[in-house]
Amino acid sequence: MARNKRVQDREEKQEEIIHAARALFLNEGYDATSINRIAIEVQVAPNTIYWYFKNKDELLVSILNAELTKHLNAYMLQPTQDPTERLIWVVDQLQLANRLVSTVHARLKFSTELREWHEQFHLLVEGLLRLELQKLGMANDQIETKVKIAVFTIEGLLAHQLSEQEKRAICAALVSTS
């Protein structure tokens, strides 16, 4: 059917743009990557990007959703049961996407779509953390505060490069039930 063919093409092209933009955002940064630069990579005119995405921030959100799906899958399939190691694993994964993470925070004030995505992401991470802390048998009245401290600390770990040793000590402290 012509209808389906077209939809297929559109999605392929969208993914092509997402893929190119993702690489550029990670390597050069969001601000340093002009729409023009992405367009060159995909071999179209700059304004063609706007046929597939409402604007630069929505393109970013599309990239983030693709990344999230990918990593969430890996998280679920993780073998380790040790909570400290699981937390370190998450931090390491986020570290690799560090540039995207800080871009999200930097652009919160410019895009409501991004703000919504960010809020969803926070709720998701908090939910996963809550589960881990419950599994450890932490008292319920402590959990909410600990979860928030943990989430903020993870963000801090990403924003400020610490040594491997400091990172591990912090992660261990975050999941300690004392």
Next chain:
Amino acid sequence: MARNKRVQDREEKQEEIIHAARALFLNEGYDATSINRIAIEVQVAPNTIYWYFKNKDELLVSILNAELTKHLNAYMLQPTQDPTERLIWVVDQLQLANRLVSTVHARLKFSTELREWHEQFHLLVEGLLRLELQKLGMANDQIETKVKIAVFTIEGLLAHQLSEQEKRAICAALVSTS
């Protein structure tokens, strides 16, 4: 002396620009405040700003230094000895300058001067926190990790608006010695 007179004038004009820019950065935000807008406020041509400050980020650093001096003074004069209350006080002060704080983080990647200022600021805050935790008699091998968690959590508190209740619970947990 003509020499001194001139220096005086220059500093006055600089402070005038700092004062105007501070208000605009706080009310409208750094990005939303064009150099042109500041120039209008001070009644000069846009490029005149560059006679007094190397660029927009250096103007920001000047504003930050003025703020820091002011608040550091108030911190030292604070009457309360309760560590939780002292911490909440700091968070509240930073909350009021919230827009400046997030601007600093957003612009770290664009300005080395700002990066240096930010690092100094972190060292200062960590130092003050370390002192507070030592006063509480916390074990030395725990302090470094706790200090880092506290600093990151404070940043998180500023970035994400929480309720008064949550804020207090978190601050209390940060200075708990258990």
Next chain:
DNA sequence: ACCTGAACACCGTTCAAGT
């Protein structure tokens, strides 16, 4: 439906010229 050339409005910053 998809793509483009040309333009728009705006930005921080620079430079040569004035006093």
Next chain:
DNA sequence: ACCTGAACACCGTTCAAGT
């Protein structure tokens, strides 16, 4: 020393026009 008019290079985005 201090200030300015005019320009530069660049940005994300829009619009009318093409196929």
